[in-house]
Amino acid sequence: MSDLLNVAPAELVFHVDEPRISPDGAVIELDYRIAHVSTVGPVAAFTEVVTLPAVESPVPVGDGFRALARLLALAAGTSYYKALVPATISVAGGLDPAERHFLAEVVKGGLAEFAFRNDLPDALFPTITAPERPAPAAAAVAPTHARALVAVGGGKDSIVTLEAVRRMADVELFSVNSYEPITRTAEASGLPIAQASRKLDPALFALNEAGAHNGHVPVTAVNSLIACLTALRGGQDTVVFANEASSSYGNLEWHGVEVNHQWSKGIGFEGLLREAVSPYGVDYVSFLRPLTELAIVRRFAQLPYLDVFTSCNRAFHLDASRRRNWCGECPKCTFVFLMLSPFVPASQMLAIFGKDLFADGVDGGPLRHLFLDLLAIGDGHKPFECVGEPSECRAAYTLLQDHPDWSTHPFVTDRALREAVVTDAEVEALFTFSDQHFLTGALEKAAREVL
Numbered sequence: 001m002s003d004l005l006n007v008a009p010a011e012l013v014f015h016v017d018e019p020r021i022s023p024d025g026a027v028i029e030l031d032y033r034i035a036h037v038s039t040v041g042p043v044a045a046f047t048e049v050v051t052l053p054a055v056e057s058p059v060p061v062g063d064g065f066r067a068l069a070r071l072l073a074l075a076a077g078t079s080y081y082k083a084l085v086p087a088t089i090s091v092a093g094g095l096d097p098a099e100r101h102f103l104a105e106v107v108k109g110g111l112a113e114f115a116f117r118n119d120l121p122d123a124l125f126p127t128i129t130a131p132e133r134p135a136p137a138a139a140a141v142a143p144t145h146a147r148a149l150v151a152v153g154g155g156k157d158s159i160v161t162l163e164a165v166r167r168m169a170d171v172e173l174f175s176v177n178s179y180e181p182i183t184r185t186a187e188a189s190g191l192p193i194a195q196a197s198r199k200l201d202p203a204l205f206a207l208n209e210a211g212a213h214n215g216h217v218p219v220t221a222v223n224s225l226i227a228c229l230t231a232l233r234g235g236q237d238t239v240v241f242a243n244e245a246s247s248s249y250g251n252l253e254w255h256g257v258e259v260n261h262q263w264s265k266g267i268g269f270e271g272l273l274r275e276a277v278s279p280y281g282v283d284y285v286s287f288l289r290p291l292t293e294l295a296i297v298r299r300f301a302q303l304p305y306l307d308v309f310t311s312c313n314r315a316f317h318l319d320a321s322r323r324r325n326w327c328g329e330c331p332k333c334t335f336v337f338l339m340l341s342p343f344v345p346a347s348q349m350l351a352i353f354g355k356d357l358f359a360d361g362v363d364g365g366p367l368r369h370l371f372l373d374l375l376a377i378g379d380g381h382k383p384f385e386c387v388g389e390p391s392e393c394r395a396a397y398t399l400l401q402d403h404p405d406w407s408t409h410p411f412v413t414d415r416a417l418r419e420a421v422v423t424d425a426e427v428e429a430l431f432t433f434s435d436q437h438f439l440t441g442a443l444e445k446a447a448r449e450v451l
């Protein structure tokens with residue numbers, strides 16, 4: 001295995017094979033091979049297995065389902081491609097123009113953080129070889145939005161979304177794999193949940209152990225496509241995600257590429273996927289797109305899920321023994337503590353997090369550097385996590401200045417952080433509805449009501 005790691009990327013080809021779909025569409029096997037350019041046999045082979053939730057009367061597998069499975073194969077392939085970053089990606093089954101564009105963008109945008117951290121700029125621009133496939137015809141039927149599949153991640157964003165969308169549509173929740181915060185959310189909502197499963201090939205973990213390249217992948221792209229396949233099979237025409245405005249903004253620029261940890265949550269990816277799946281009658285949309293994190297958390301604080309949710313990503317490791325509810329030390333915990341504090345009583349904040357994270361944010365405290373990066377003080381950059389913009393963090397910090405529970409806290413009165421305090425008008429500007437979104441009709445009306 002470790003010999004493989006010494007082969008130059010230019011001598012390797014990453015093959016994406018045609019997905020194998022069970023006759024009823026319930027199981028999709030995604031096959032990948034890495035081969036030497038000059039030999040026929042693979043030097044490594046992987047199969048990822050996706051099992052869709054059971055449905056009483058599944059829609060028979062057709063061209064649309066097969067096309068979405070091909071898109072899924074392209075997005076999920078990033079997990080295996082990243083291990084050895086072959087210079088060529090080959091899709092023998094062919095690509096239509098939209099699929100070719102999708103693949104190039106998913107590699108460039110979805111692996112930008114990985115490439116930056118591993119200093120592998122060439123990994124973002126592989127040569128793509130694939131015969132041309134004809135483009136599909138556009139869908140004849142407009143989506144009704146009457147039956148929506150709403151993705152749940154166990155955090156605040158999907159909770160705000162499911163509570164709003166259930167008022168205007170027949171909602172079924174959806175998750176990829178099962179995690180405690182997701183199950184708790186579904187139980188608290190009383191809504192049914194459809195759970196798919198995704199099993200990565202263990203050969204990838206062996207490669208990781210041997211020292212292969214590793215890093216972030218566009219996991220929301222993968223989850224979104226599994227949701228679209230689930231909707232198509234279940235006869236739902238609307239897939240709702242909960243990606244907010246700030247996820248479209250990157251962490252930094254590098255080699256002419258914007259590096260964004262949340263790339264597949266951004267509006268660019270949303271547009272790309274909408275275009276790719278709409279010909280098959282699926283409307284994929286992000287409900288929180290026009291809203292800031294600040295507006296979302298203000299709404300979230302009014303909902304009865306404070307003892308249910310978890311936003312800390314350490315609750316979502318594949319290996320269950322590594323999971324923790326709120327770790328209290330990562331950028332996401334730091335960010336959520338800052339954003340929620342203006343809207344939730346201090347005693348409840350301490351009960352949720354098990355400690356006062358602002359106490360760790362004072363000068364010399366273990367979270368000081370994270371707070372500084374979030375507030376854009378100093379020369380750091382936005383952390384590589386699902387966190388909001390400095391303007392949102394500064395507005396939350398400003399709201400604490402007059403907050404009865406926090407105004408005398410040393411973190412809030414810290415003179416070195418004064419530059420983070422903004423004007424009332426700047427805070428107010430974050431409670432407006434942006435025009436950057438793909439929502440229409442009743443979905444747009446429901447999103448406006450979140451404010």
Ligand SMILES: CC(=O)N[C@H]1[C@@H](OP(=O)(O)OP(=O)(O)OC[C@H]2O[C@@H](n3ccc(=O)[nH]c3=O)[C@H](O)[C@@H]2O)O[C@H](CO)[C@@H](O)[C@@H]1O[C@H](C)C(=O)N[C@@H](C)C(=O)N[C@@H](CCC(=O)O)C(=O)O
Nearest residue numbers: 079215216217218219220262263264313316317318385386
């Ligand atoms: C839970 C977590 O944060 N994982 C990130 C972490 O991975 P780690 O190795 O610590 O643990 P596992 O997630 O269990 O993964 C084990 C290895 O498996 C490979 N892998 C996993 C999932 C996958 O889809 N593809 C894979 O190849 C990989 O080799 C893992 O090492 O660090 C990784 C970076 O080194 C991250 O890529 C892991 O992130 C997961 C893919 C993940 O699910 N993360 C979400 C919680 C997450 O970050 N969501 C974003 C959404 C952004 C987006 O563009 O989609 C967010 O909240 O901002």
Ligand SMILES: Nc1ncnc2c1ncn2[C@@H]1O[C@H](COP(=O)(O)OP(=O)(O)OP(=O)(O)O)[C@@H](O)[C@H]1O
Nearest residue numbers: 151152153154155156157158175176223241242311
């Ligand atoms: N395992 C999963 N299965 C399906 N969808 C998921 C899963 N994890 C996250 N998502 C979805 O991906 C999107 C981005 O996830 P994200 O973690 O930002 O949202 P969240 O968990 O609702 O909120 P928070 O920001 O508090 O973590 C959301 O729409 C969420 O529902």
